[in-house]
Amino acid sequence: MDTPWQQTSKEASFLRSALTTEGRFGTLDEFLDWFRARRTANRFVVEQIPFAEMDQWHFVQAPHRLVHRSGKFFTVEGARVRTNYGPVPEWDQPIIDQPEIGILGIITKVFDGVRHFLMQAKMEPGNVNTLQLSPTVQATKSNYMQVHQGRLPLYLDYFIDRGKGKILVDQLQSEQGARFLRKRNRNMIVEVAGEVPMHDEFCWLTLGQIKRLLTIDNLVNMDARTVLSCIPFANVDWKHYYAAYPQDNADHFDVFDYRLTGFARDLFLSTLDRKPVRHTLDEIISWFTELKTRYEVEVTRIPLDEVRRWVHTDYEIRHETGRYFSVIAVAVEAGNREVARWTQPLLKHTGYGVVGFLTQKFGGTLHFLVRASLEPGNLDVIDMGPTVACSNAAERAKQPDPPLFLDLFLNAPPERVRYAATQSEEGGRFYHFQNRYMILELEPDAQLDVPEHFIWMTLGQIIDFTKYSYFNIEARNLLACLNLLGD
């Protein structure tokens, strides 16, 4: 067999793009100039308003909930949660019900042998910095069925009409189970061979360029990150080819004409599931089966005005302690959207969360500590998640029963931090919801006591389980930030 780098597989083209930081359409500095110009090119004003001043949104009764006049988009309602998992056996909370499956799609095209991705500079009302880099298309079903009578999203036809491109990635992936009831989107990457018409807010970037941008706070949005997290960098043929690669003797790994060193090398070998691997696929499935059997969650929809310990004012629905999040209403004026002015509810977050993976090498193979995560909005009780995911991390750390391992991230020695940046959650639903995304590598000889709802997995195993929709959005969004560029 030729080395994988001589193949024409899609994995090879994704990998080559991930290692390329100069695109056909310029350098990163040129992109950043363009992006700054986009920020001032369009008027976009967001203002918090009382619920009563919302236009198409209002509270209805039986049960009490917040709905759009069309009955479409989403509703904010109450949920009563009972579970035998974790320290809190029962709680109430507002939750978003958005049962439709939308499309998060990126168009890709190969220019001069390097795969590029068509990204959009998009303003969302909940973004701390208004403008973020988004997928080519992010469309709810209501959105593209034209419920709000606006224009059809640009490029949507490439994702709906099978004849317009070749599907490279197409997976159903969940969103925040702590905030949404079973919300999922279709994550797609479609390759186009022919000419793609260009519009003002769009640009072509290599995957390496996007990976560099992911080291900047709040630049690449959540919808882009979840799509990028589905990209495979290795296939089963490669995994077998490198099964016997003598990693103990090398401090580097050559791919195409690039030399991977340090953590980038460790990441790539972990993608290849290089042995030794701590747990087989069957062992991981057994671990997950056991936990799904043991843990239960019962989510009952309740009227929004019967949500215990939450206070409802003219301007917000908030927890009596001020913790977690609040439901607010905003008015938006936009110059370049399908609809020029609208009002909508958002879930407001204060403070920062932490989303982190602990990693550690075992026998030379980098592993990630995966946590079984039970959230009320999960489709099937538990998903696989990052080691730590919690909002308001600083406050949570001071309370009794702080999340396990959170302290390791809050007090991480800089030399063990492999990735750290602040990233935003979806600005179309969340107002200023930011998490500190971190990868922390433990010393190979560090002894960590791991409870039963955690398991060590290689990056290759994580990517496989992601294909089958087992990983939650917090994990996927963090994994999307990993890069092979070596800094």
Next chain:
Amino acid sequence: MDTPWQQTSKEASFLRSALTTEGRFGTLDEFLDWFRARRTANRFVVEQIPFAEMDQWHFVQAPHRLVHRSGKFFTVEGARVRTNYGPVPEWDQPIIDQPEIGILGIITKVFDGVRHFLMQAKMEPGNVNTLQLSPTVQATKSNYMQVHQGRLPLYLDYFIDRGKGKILVDQLQSEQGARFLRKRNRNMIVEVAGEVPMHDEFCWLTLGQIKRLLTIDNLVNMDARTVLSCIPFANVDWKHYYAAYPQDNADHFDVFDYRLTGFARDLFLSTLDRKPVRHTLDEIISWFTELKTRYEVEVTRIPLDEVRRWVHTDYEIRHETGRYFSVIAVAVEAGNREVARWTQPLLKHTGYGVVGFLTQKFGGTLHFLVRASLEPGNLDVIDMGPTVACSNAAERAKQPDPPLFLDLFLNAPPERVRYAATQSEEGGRFYHFQNRYMILELEPDAQLDVPEHFIWMTLGQIIDFTKYSYFNIEARNLLACLNLLGD
């Protein structure tokens, strides 16, 4: 690399057992003598009774439903189903709600180098022939939490206490989505190294012996079949090893000291995902994502006495046409069960269903025609299923809109039938529910027009998706019947 047959992997030991039809504990004839003796060894009388004569079961109100006094086991309630899939957009039906996850477990042990399985001769009230061959353990959570105050099921400790054996298979698998709301069981195979105490109704069989028994009507029960369907016969190393096997020139394939020929050879090469493969893993996931996005099902629980078009008498709840199934009550007297006498509801079926896979070779590789199956009780809208699965097949074939491809199975030329036997569904919930299980192989040059909700997959791909809980019980139960014995 050595050939796979020299490995000590669990796949190799499963495969060797599947090719062995003489066990340490005798021949199949000796087994059948023993099994016939078990049939007469214990008194077991089943009698249909009026609902009012049930002991621990009764109808309650708000909503009207049939429950056990403990609130455990299961309830029979009403469901209103709306969907945009298939010719019927809305219907009502009774449905069983059994939210607990039970255990279906088989103990395995290697004797003289050959893996054996500990099977139980078990009587169930719904079985047409009372006694069928069952897994070592089949226990609902209520059952093993001792809700009915009986004895704890024999051997259950091997599946609960991790120290007593090595888990080889442990998967969460669904049951009939047309009859159960999201029912799932944990399917387990646990290897025991030491002495296993033997009890009257239990015997050791090789997998090859069990596969032979699966050619006999109504002998191996549904719970055994679903566990057996999770057994892998190949691993990724083997798949790679045989990727370049020149199958076009050979009419056989040698495994250990066995020669696979004909359909057995084709099956095994299909397990290895031998190229050409019609669709990659990513293409299949995209196909499934598209269908999950397009099709919706809304299941609303309704009172059992508001189920439209169903008639409720003292003895049964049946559809006004007499079709589908009916809910009945039975009294059972048993000599060898945890509880000696009990009453319970069952779902009664008349007529035979058909569960069938169409298969066809493409470029020499055997593929199975998989259907996206939408059932009200599915956890996530659609599961992967066999080409055809319908109850009351003869009647359904005469109605308008008969299931696609059903006619091919009802009129199958004998020389294209690769497997056919009548098998029972679970006798603890279903009364006389039988399906004709069939595998039909089309000529390689037969042109079949395949609608979008069907896709061709290799057996290896099916086994992979089964691990991740994508395949429904009808498909799994049929695949369990496949054997490599060549007749």
